[in-house]
Amino acid sequence: FNRTMLNLSVSNRASLFGVALNYNFTLSHVAPYYNPGSWSGYYDFVEASTRLSFGNIGSGLGRLVGVAGIQSSVGFSLEKNYAFGTTGAKRTQIEETLTIIEESDIEIFLNDKSFYTRTLRPGVYRLRDFIFVQGANRIRIEVTPTATGIPEKPVYLNFGYDYRLLARGDTTYAVGFSMPQTRGPNREGAFSLPWLGGDYLSYHPNAFTATYRQDLGVTDALTSSIDLAYTPNTLQASLGIVFATMIGSTQIQGSTNVDFDAWKASYNVNFGQRFTISDTSFLNRIGLSGNYNRPVDSKGSASVSLSYSDSLFNVIRYSLSGSGAYAFDTGLASWTVSASTGFSPFKRFSINGSISLTGSSATAKQTLTGQISGSYSFGSKASISNTNSIQQTGVNTNFSMSLRPSTNDSFNLSYSGIRTTFDGTPPKFGAGSIAGSWSHTGTFSSLNLRHQYSLGQNRMTTSLMLNTAVAYAGGAFGLGRNVSDTFLLVRPTGLLRKGQISVARSLDSSPTYLPKPFGSALYNGLSTNTTNTVAVFSGGPTEFSTGSSFIYSLSPRGRESFVATLRMQPAFTVSGVLLQKDGTPYIQYSSPIYRITIDEDGEEKHDRDETLYLFTDLDGRFIINEVKAGSYLFDLKVDDQWYGVRFDVPDQDAKTMGINTVLLYESYQVDDPAFEGRVSYFDKIAVLLETEIGEDVFHVEMADEYDARLTLEMVEQTDEESFWNTIFPSFEEDPFFGFDEEFVTDDDFYFDPQVFDEMVEGWEAPPEEQTVTTAAP
Numbered sequence: 001f002n003r004t005m006l007n008l009s010v011s012n013r014a015s016l017f018g019v020a021l022n023y024n025f026t027l028s029h030v031a032p033y034y035n036p037g038s039w040s041g042y043y044d045f046v047e048a049s050t051r052l053s054f055g056n057i058g059s060g061l062g063r064l065v066g067v068a069g070i071q072s073s074v075g076f077s078l079e080k081n082y083a084f085g086t087t088g089a090k091r092t093q094i095e096e097t098l099t100i101i102e103e104s105d106i107e108i109f110l111n112d113k114s115f116y117t118r119t120l121r122p123g124v125y126r127l128r129d130f131i132f133v134q135g136a137n138r139i140r141i142e143v144t145p146t147a148t149g150i151p152e153k154p155v156y157l158n159f160g161y162d163y164r165l166l167a168r169g170d171t172t173y174a175v176g177f178s179m180p181q182t183r184g185p186n187r188e189g190a191f192s193l194p195w196l197g198g199d200y201l202s203y204h205p206n207a208f209t210a211t212y213r214q215d216l217g218v219t220d221a222l223t224s225s226i227d228l229a230y231t232p233n234t235l236q237a238s239l240g241i242v243f244a245t246m247i248g249s250t251q252i253q254g255s256t257n258v259d260f261d262a263w264k265a266s267y268n269v270n271f272g273q274r275f276t277i278s279d280t281s282f283l284n285r286i287g288l289s290g291n292y293n294r295p296v297d298s299k300g301s302a303s304v305s306l307s308y309s310d311s312l313f314n315v316i317r318y319s320l321s322g323s324g325a326y327a328f329d330t331g332l333a334s335w336t337v338s339a340s341t342g343f344s345p346f347k348r349f350s351i352n353g354s355i356s357l358t359g360s361s362a363t364a365k366q367t368l369t370g371q372i373s374g375s376y377s378f379g380s381k382a383s384i385s386n387t388n389s390i391q392q393t394g395v396n397t398n399f400s401m402s403l404r405p406s407t408n409d410s411f412n413l414s415y416s417g418i419r420t421t422f423d424g425t426p427p428k429f430g431a432g433s434i435a436g437s438w439s440h441t442g443t444f445s446s447l448n449l450r451h452q453y454s455l456g457q458n459r460m461t462t463s464l465m466l467n468t469a470v471a472y473a474g475g476a477f478g479l480g481r482n483v484s485d486t487f488l489l490v491r492p493t494g495l496l497r498k499g500q501i502s503v504a505r506s507l508d509s510s511p512t513y514l515p516k517p518f519g520s521a522l523y524n525g526l527s528t529n530t531t532n533t534v535a536v537f538s539g540g541p542t543e544f545s546t547g548s549s550f551i552y553s554l555s556p557r558g559r560e561s562f563v564a565t566l567r568m569q570p571a572f573t574v575s576g577v578l579l580q581k582d583g584t585p586y587i588q589y590s591s592p593i594y595r596i597t598i599d600e601d602g603e604e605k606h607d608r609d610e611t612l613y614l615f616t617d618l619d620g621r622f623i624i625n626e627v628k629a630g631s632y633l634f635d636l637k638v639d640d641q642w643y644g645v646r647f648d649v650p651d652q653d654a655k656t657m658g659i660n661t662v663l664l665y666e667s668y669q670v671d672d673p674a675f676e677g678r679v680s681y682f683d684k685i686a687v688l689l690e691t692e693i694g695e696d697v698f699h700v701e702m703a704d705e706y707d708a709r710l711t712l713e714m715v716e717q718t719d720e721e722s723f724w725n726t727i728f729p730s731f732e733e734d735p736f737f738g739f740d741e742e743f744v745t746d747d748d749f750y751f752d753p754q755v756f757d758e759m760v761e762g763w764e765a766p767p768e769e770q771t772v773t774t775a776a777p
Helices: 494-498 684-692 720-727 753-760
Strands: 007-016 019-028 034-045 050-055 070-080 096-100 104-110 113-120 123-127 135-145 155-161 171-184 191-194 200-203 209-219 222-231 234-245 248-259 264-275 286-294 301-312 316-327 332-346 349-360 363-378 382-390 394-406 409-421 433-441 445-454 459-473 476-480 488-492 501-505 512-514 521-523 532-538 548-554 562-566 571-579 590-598 604-615 621-628 630-638 641-649 662-665 708-712 714-718
Touching: 070 209, 096 104, 096 135, 096 155, 135 248, 476 488, 476 521, 488 494, 488 501, 488 532, 501 521, 512 521, 532 562, 548 562, 571 641, 571 720, 604 621, 604 630, 662 720
Parallel strands: 488 562, 571 662, 641 708
Antiparallel strands: 007 019, 019 034, 034 050, 050 070, 070 171, 096 123, 104 113, 104 135, 135 155, 155 234, 171 200, 171 209, 191 200, 209 222, 222 234, 234 248, 248 264, 264 286, 286 301, 301 316, 316 332, 332 349, 349 363, 363 382, 382 394, 394 409, 409 433, 433 445, 445 459, 459 476, 488 521, 501 512, 501 532, 532 548, 571 621, 590 604, 590 630, 630 641, 662 714
16 A cells, blocks of 8 residues: 555534533544544523534634634524424414304315314314415315205415415524634734644634524515624625415525625525416426626626426426526626436336536537436345436446345445547546445444545555444443434343343334443434433343333433433242142142231231232142242141241342242142141130130230241242243153154054044033132132
């Protein structure tokens, strides 16, 4: 390589106490190694939809003489714009009052299309906030009494609308002040500040620029604009209006530049007309514009242009345009006419072409130029295109090809500069260039690699660009391909750290999966100055874990970001086996779960947990999910008695438990000698008698609801995958399925109708009753 350049461009955006700050700089491997860029900031007054900006803003009109430093502008501005806050633009004040004498059906039409129907009771109604479209709006209101069904005389409203209009009385504005700033080795201007590398930042308030701009809705159909900029001895001013009628919208703008030193001025006037009469009118396809420009010490020039666009049979698109200009100083007139078209003769193939003819009064010879191009798409993976530019002496040809092997990668190859002259000589390839590029869009970055070889200059150029973005807020870092001004960082903690994160806003069709390389997931889908309802879904540490969802309502201002720290109290899966006296399991047994707490008097209190319940399977095993730390109790029916069975769930932090969220408790069999020493029996009658005579109950425990109490001890703590593999072993681990391929033969697939009838006989009979034992009240 003859020359290698390595640059790192850094764009920094921060927010501190609601103040947004921007600063850009570039690092290079050659001197100067550090190149400072521009800086700016702003603060939004949200309720007023107003922004105060400061820093390197504004271009400035001040003229600096004898200054050698690098020039920029520094200042401040105050701007009102409805994008900066929660205040919305005013609505048009078009309204109509209806007096309904009897119950009637009302129907409103816009350009003969119905968009509102309703039945109204007698009363006085004010209709407002109509829906308008660009151009002519013909509104017809029909009222039909329901008793007669005969429509009354319609009410008509006609209104011209343009999207550039403000409602009557509405306004937006901006005021600003700036001065030139220079950076160099010398002290200049009114005052200077030391800077890096021995340079100084010098300021020139004597060349200040003051600006003022305002748009005002004079009426609902007329909006005016004024733009002023003043620097010592120079004034720039422009005044414009936009108004809409039933035939379309018109824009007129005039501007001037006044030099007070020479007391001279230049003028410019622009005129534009858009026709929007009706959906079928050919005038809708016509555009008209004009311009008059008068520089200083000149008589000026005028120009006018006219265009028309349409399509044939909705297949071939075409447009025609013409323009003419006249210079009053020289008396020189010039004109241009052009035509363009485009169509697709068959699927995936398109052709576009244009031709232009230019002439002037200075010469009798006209200039003819044109261009024709074609492209073909091989589905969504590849496409080719060719462009030919026709000049007076020949044709320049370019070829290009695009490949998209995946949604994240694209390859482009082009050959440009093939020159074919009209004198019959062979095409010339030596002055062209070959270029190839590869673009990759990843989750955290985007990459672009481009190589170009110039045949005429025998020069090769290779460039590599890599873009990524880092976000920081509230102690959390996020990584992404880009970072919006307002973002959300989702930081899961505890057991949720190893789970997946998905985020969705209200009305989203599906959540968006977000990776978290720095432990936090970055979400860029927030809108400023409005309420964002965001749902965050977090999975558990394993595929067997249950997830959690969190709902947030966020209303960010400009450059405001959020951190959502996800915390979930550790929850366990509790399992054990219950057996009856004869060793048979408690099949399909159920019981409520009670949480054990201690009240202020030190008495044990049982509160039913509505989120938990105990069920047993055919083996007598119960599995209770989402059990948090604490002491619990369930009912066990033994003959005609009720036992209270207690189990304790330990309080563990996420680091201690890890993924071992399954607690296995010892199996309990009624009258098992191993449990007899741990079972407490209660004699309710004896307790009551002894209490009545005031005698001490000594070693007898009192219980109102149980005949006996016992506590199950935890014997093992394991992870969910190991637990479920033990309960439901996979086929590969079952020796029954370890047979050879020759074990199954064709005889195994033989169908015997008689055997089948015997098998299904009695299926239609009612099933035998099943008894489910439950302790539920």
